[in-house]
Amino acid sequence: MNSKTIARNTAWYGLENIISFVTSLITSIAIARTLGPSKMGYIVYVNWIVTITSSLGSIGIPATTRKYMAEFLGGNDRATARFVYLRTLGMQTGLAGVATIVATIWVLIDSPKNYHTAAILLVFSILPSMVNFISAQANVAAEQLSANLAGSAVATATFFILTMLAIVLHWGVIGICAAMLCMRLADCIVRLVPTMKRILAWESDHVNMPADLRPRMMRFALQGVFAMLLSLIVWDRSELFLLKHLSSDIRQIAFYSVAFSLAERLLVFPTVFSAATGASILAQYGRDRSRLPALIASSARYLALVSLPLHIIAGALAGPALLTLYGKQYAGAILVATVAPLLCLPKAFLGPIESLFESTDQQKYFLYATVIASFVDIGVAWYLIPSYGAVGACIGSGAAQILAVSIMWKIGIQRYKIELPWRFFAKITAISSVAALAAYFVTTHLPFVLGLVAGCIAAIVVFFALSYMFKILEYEDCNRFTVISNAFPKAIGGVINRAFALISQPEELDSPAV
Numbered sequence: 001m002n003s004k005t006i007a008r009n010t011a012w013y014g015l016e017n018i019i020s021f022v023t024s025l026i027t028s029i030a031i032a033r034t035l036g037p038s039k040m041g042y043i044v045y046v047n048w049i050v051t052i053t054s055s056l057g058s059i060g061i062p063a064t065t066r067k068y069m070a071e072f073l074g075g076n077d078r079a080t081a082r083f084v085y086l087r088t089l090g091m092q093t094g095l096a097g098v099a100t101i102v103a104t105i106w107v108l109i110d111s112p113k114n115y116h117t118a119a120i121l122l123v124f125s126i127l128p129s130m131v132n133f134i135s136a137q138a139n140v141a142a143e144q145l146s147a148n149l150a151g152s153a154v155a156t157a158t159f160f161i162l163t164m165l166a167i168v169l170h171w172g173v174i175g176i177c178a179a180m181l182c183m184r185l186a187d188c189i190v191r192l193v194p195t196m197k198r199i200l201a202w203e204s205d206h207v208n209m210p211a212d213l214r215p216r217m218m219r220f221a222l223q224g225v226f227a228m229l230l231s232l233i234v235w236d237r238s239e240l241f242l243l244k245h246l247s248s249d250i251r252q253i254a255f256y257s258v259a260f261s262l263a264e265r266l267l268v269f270p271t272v273f274s275a276a277t278g279a280s281i282l283a284q285y286g287r288d289r290s291r292l293p294a295l296i297a298s299s300a301r302y303l304a305l306v307s308l309p310l311h312i313i314a315g316a317l318a319g320p321a322l323l324t325l326y327g328k329q330y331a332g333a334i335l336v337a338t339v340a341p342l343l344c345l346p347k348a349f350l351g352p353i354e355s356l357f358e359s360t361d362q363q364k365y366f367l368y369a370t371v372i373a374s375f376v377d378i379g380v381a382w383y384l385i386p387s388y389g390a391v392g393a394c395i396g397s398g399a400a401q402i403l404a405v406s407i408m409w410k411i412g413i414q415r416y417k418i419e420l421p422w423r424f425f426a427k428i429t430a431i432s433s434v435a436a437l438a439a440y441f442v443t444t445h446l447p448f449v450l451g452l453v454a455g456c457i458a459a460i461v462v463f464f465a466l467s468y469m470f471k472i473l474e475y476e477d478c479n480r481f482t483v484i485s486n487a488f489p490k491a492i493g494g495v496i497n498r499a500f501a502l503i504s505q506p507e508e509l510d511s512p513a514v
Contacts, residue, residue, distance in 0.1 A: 249389060
């Protein structure tokens with residue numbers, strides 16, 4: 001049951017993220033190539049302010065909505081889940097107004113005067129964004145990620161059209177920020193209305209309110225807010241602030257952002273899969289928590305199957321990819337782009353262990369790990385940025401993420417008896433490294449555009465050949481992947497299924513059930 005639910009939600013959430021991924025890639029490239037690294041540096045700084053202000057509404061109460069709605073829905077108690085949604089939606093709306101006022105004052109003080117109008121437009125977008133998070137997480141809790149697709153599609157289309165108009169008509173930063181505001185308004189309206197209608201149709205009688213529910217929800221929300229403040233340091237590029245104040249070259253902000261953005265786009269599948277898995281983890285806690293360790297271990301295995309090859313091979317292809325997409329004016333970011341995929345890799349494994357801590361009311365472990373990592377991030381970046389600029393910022397961020405994820409998984413493995421497939425991890429890492437070496441050899445002997453294409457082909461051929469030789473998949477994986485491959489046209493789905501069969505072990509070698 002979990003396998004099919006996770007696969008189905010992965011497909012829906014994947015479609016949502018692919019639309020966003022393609023659109024954001026096109027718009028970011030267009031903006032970067034039009035403005036160049038110097039002007040782009042100021043744009044990135046304003047966008048960083050957007051990220052911080054938007055993060056005010058991304059966790060805390062929304063995470064509380066997801067956790068407790070999933071818990072009650074997992075126990076088939078829709079009346080109490082309905083109560084949780086309405087209560088948290090009201091609280092979030094009130095806090096959104098306060099957050100908007102506070103953030104307005106903050107950006108007027110902190111942001112450059114030339115960007116006050118743009119920053120205020122972005123701050124106004126906090127209100128619909130915070131309200132929107134409640135409905136989005138309610139859909140995740142119900143394991144209906146398809147319900148989030150319409151809002152994301154409309155919002156992405158709105159942002160794409162308005163951003164391209166801003167570039168063509170030279171509306172500048174204000175036009176781009178106005179596009180962001182319109183995007184969030186559209187997303188909120190399109191998502192809130194059908195979600196509210198569906199949840200209001202649930203039965204409202206016989207609300208089963210455990211005596212400790214309110215303090216549990218409050219404690220969970222406060223932990224989430226504190227975790228958000230720490231996350232701003234470890235996970236949300238706080239290094240941009242240090243680059244702005246410790247480096248005399250404004251281009252370093254653009255170099256860091258462009259290179260790290262390329263690397264983080266590799267996280268699209270882990271993000272999709274972790275969201276789908278996280279919904280099932282939270283629901284499984286309400287159904288049968290004894291199966292959580294096996295579910296977490298299988299989640300890590302599938303994340304490794306995709307993330308390790310992507311990130312390891314991407315390091316070899318990063319230079320040609322950067323020059324092809326952004327042009328030679330960003331050649332100063334090649335070194336950052338090369339190391340960033342490996343330094344971003346630990347973040348791919350954050351989702352399952354974070355969801356496990358959420359489901360068991362043990363967010364304190366996330367907080368402990370993030371507190372330690374935040375000191376490492378600031379210390380390393382502060383020391384390296386004056387001499388090494390964007391490279392120093394990248395190393396600081398990567399070191400913090402590696403440490404934080406390692407601590408969390410160490411705690412999870414010991415406390416919840418999670419048995420990870422270490423041999424499988426080693427096999428995938430070795431195969432991916434050989435494929436990356438093949439790609440690097442090809443790219444160094446060809447012009448960067450041709451080298452990028454040929455390097456990709458070489459990496460795919462070598463990786464698939466070695467996967468066929470060593471049969472990296474379990475037999476049961478084929479059945480699980482058919483849920484996704486069946487979403488493709490029959491001819492394409494058949495090819496995908498045959499490819500999976502070629503790299504899978506014989507039927508008698510069973511894998512642990514998810």
